Amino acid sequence: MTGVHWDISWHRSIGRDTFWTPAHIDIYFCGVLAGISCGYLILATTFRRDSPLRKASVTLWGFRGPFGAFIAAWGGVAMLTSAPFDDWWHNAYGLDVKILSPPHMLLAAGILGVHVGALILLLGQMNRAESAARDRLRILYLYVAGMTLVCLSILQMEMVFRSAMHQVHLYRLVAMITPPVLAAAALGSGSRWGATAVAGVYSGFLLLMSWILPLFPAEPKLGPVYQHVTQFVPPEFPLLVIVPAFLLDLLWQRTAGWNKWKLAAVSGVIFVIALVAVQWPFADFLMSPLARNWLFGSKYFNYAISPTSYYARYLFFPTESGSDFWRESAWAFVTAILTTRLGLAAGSWMRRIRR
Secondary structure (H helix, E strand, O other): OHHHHHHHHHHHHOOOOOOOOHHHHHHHHHHHHHHHHHHHHHHHHHHOOOOOOHHHOEEEOOEEEOHHHHHHHHHHHHHHHHHHHHHHHHHHHOOOOOOOOHHHHHHHHHHHHHHHHHHHHHHHHHOOOOHHHHHHHHHHHHHHHHHHHHHHHHOOOOOOOHHHOOOHHHHHHHHHHHHHHHHHHHHHHOOOOHHHHHHHHHHHHHHHHHHHHHHOEOOOOOOOOOOOOOEOOOOOOOOOOHHHHHHHHHHHHOOOOOOHHHHHHHHHHHHHHHHHHHHHHHHHHHHOHHHOOOOOOOOOOOOOOOOOOOOOOOOOOOOOOHHHHHHHHHHHHHHHHHHHHHHHHHHHHHOOOOO
16 A cells, blocks of 8 residues: 555656666565465465464365465455556556546456455454454454555546545445445444444545655656645545444444344434535635645645646535435445445454454
8 A cells, every 4th residue: 555655646746767666666566465375374374284374274276275365365366457558558548647547447456355354364263263363463454444445546537636535426435435444344343333444544644745745755746737846745634434434333232133224224314414414625725725735735736737637726526416315425335334334244244254
């Protein structure tokens, strides 16, 4: 995730000058690391009869190993496969970069595979462990779950930004990815504050990236250049998902015996209402001169941002009106309820993982 955010900042600050940027090397090194480490784990489990993991492994194509190791190894291979695909794509269609391009989606699938594989690998160990070891593994699990939320949020980066924070559509987009991660992590870990911990990892990571990246100089190498950029442009201030996450933890601590659909319905409604209640007014603050500093980051602009755009002029896109507003609101609630239910189902399955 460090490499991905560094790479996005590189594109926003410098442009894509070569494939062999340090950010790209950082990203693909992680794919190599995942592939080698999980490949070794699979081979050691397969060929060592005395391996302690043999009884807690699955068989695939004649190889034995933890289920999570197979998923993470596939993720590493997918990441490395996306590298030449991405280079060819830019040579064929130009250097202008969008997050949602076919090679980037393959890369994202690989990165997500590494995350999910790591989660399942940790769960297999955690669910077999006792006392102190289980607590240490739970901390690692919640950390990886938080980075999974960071990973998924990148896919929406071009649609979820401060000029759109007074549109209900933004909250429907957030409801697609955040509730299932919070629910699955909280239920799967068995932690009373699992959702809050995951949201805290997400928030802390993005804050560190937004504060560290601008410390380094950068200069655009592609045009057109509309904004004067002298340093790396960081990601925006993180969404305040830690507030609904905290409220969901409080709810889930008191409703263990509820029917899962009833729990998902109440949780989804709470998530949307709480996020709108804190993010909508906070967006006003982010648009104000008080937020145009290093702490909140509203002073940074991509070099290609037009000075006449809503974003550059610190303006909101118009809020939906009439039937559009109510339709988007209904969809936001429905989306949050359905994705929360998926997260609860995933969390219940995760608690049963032993290999």
